[in-house]
Amino acid sequence: MMMNIKKAVATGLQEGLDTTWNLAKLIIPIYFVITILKNTPFLSMIASFFQPALGLAGVPGEAVVALIMGAFVNVYAAIAALLPLVHSLPLSPKQITIIATMVLICHSIPMESAVSQKTGVPFWLVTVLRLAVAFIMGILLNKVM
Template sequence: MITKKTFVQGIKKGIKVIVELSKYIIPSVFAIKVLEHSGLLERISAFMAPYMSYIGLPGEGALILLFGQVSMYGAIGAMIPLGLTAKQITICCSMISICHAIILETAIVTKGGANGFLNAGIRFLAAVATGVVLNTIIPGV
């Protein structure tokens, strides 16, 4: 049963989550807007478009995948101003879930005694393969 106390606790926790996520999402959206207004986003997009087309993403998708190496929430925030389709969001999120924070996690894996570069390479290739497969099997633009 939902009581007034439970409801208030839920609201408080929800506000905490919003504040926490805002720390990542707002700077990401800001960065995308700065790149957009400076003209750099268009240049990066044009350069990356041929490569990103294999995984069904626009050239700007490269920035989202790059942001995913720093912060998964930042990558999600970067998707907002780009107006991606549901298919493109699915591809981005799937790739980022496989290959995120690669520099930090490679250091951790190496410290644990495993081959960090092999681990990073496998994760990168798995993410790209996932992007190609999803682009092929998901209908839509």
Template sequence: MLHRLGIACREVLGDSYKVITTLFRIMIPAILVVKVLTELGAAMLLGQLFAPVMGWMGLPPEAGLIWASAMLTNIYTGLVIFFSTAGTEGWSVAQVTVLATLLLSAHNLPVEVRVAQKAGCRILPQLLLRIGGGILLGILLHHSYRLSDSLQSVNTLPWTPAPVDDGWLAWGLSQLETLGWTAVMIVALMTALKLLRWLGIERLLEWMLRPLLKLIGIAPGALSITLIGMTLGLAYGGGLLIREAERGDIHPADIFCAISLLGLCHSLIEDTLLVMLIGADLSGIFWARMVFALAMIALISRLLPRLRQDRLVRSVSKP
């Protein structure tokens, strides 16, 4: 028994090391490049590009800068820009909810799209899906709230962030902390996956969710990893999918569907709670986002056989 436990621990640590090193090779260069671009004003330029599009979703032009900042960095940065932008205290709950869905749909793109690429997905389709999907969902939410006269009251901000030191030292320490917690989470997730498989819970979940998996086109073998990504984040689920893709355990088309689903709907717990701090409503940031993501992936999985898959995804399996 102890011998088998020792073997299992070595397997978990070995797999964790491979996933962690793969993710760090992606994250560290991307984090550095994004910091330099942000210092050079890339967020301002991107915000100006998206400013005209904001009107389609009932948002003022300054929302473009908020979304652009989150795209390049993370949701928290987008929220800081939101609080520092004049006039946002007069936004309606509907407007805040639409903005929050944009932040959830496309943020931290340099890192998350690079993770998707490492799993075999092409960059351009993933960018179009994340940004285009966010805009489409924002338009649908805006008109549904407007036509139903829902969430039109002035938003009350339940929270205001503390001032953040944006110096290089504070930024570097923050990134080191993020990388450290990422490593800890990967080891915990690899251990949990091993237990799920050993206890037979993974097979039970696959059996229970088989009708839904068939509907949206996610392979049963990718179920547990996809669920991890949806609940905890794309970096974690994507990192584990990279491992499966390199092993050749999951077909590239299934990898594309799983990564695309995670792109549109991931970190349902943490990120949802985060944007609720600006008053966003669950109808948009949780329910609409999840239904929209499942519907989009169901459509994509049916269109995939008719498309040139080599333009969307490639095999990264290693012999």
């Protein structure tokens, strides 16, 4: 019995460390890239371009970085992109909730749209619908929260 507990704890620790390592390999580079972008005019240019659309959802234009990372990589990449912005932008709980909801609706688009395509749904249709629903949900949340 005691050996089973030790084995379970050892296995759990190893799997936890493996997961932490895999997430760190994704999150740390993205965090540094976004931190560098924050200190260049490039992020401001991107934010200015997307501000009119994202303003409808009540979030700053800089949030587009997290939305893009979430849509094209995964949710963890979106979190990594959002972390350095949280320190420099005065994001409210409402704004963070809106960004998180939008990311959760349209995360990992290339992979999930490819899977949907295998079921017969066109890749472009899944992509457009998920992006549109994410944007509409952002606008609705901004209105009701």
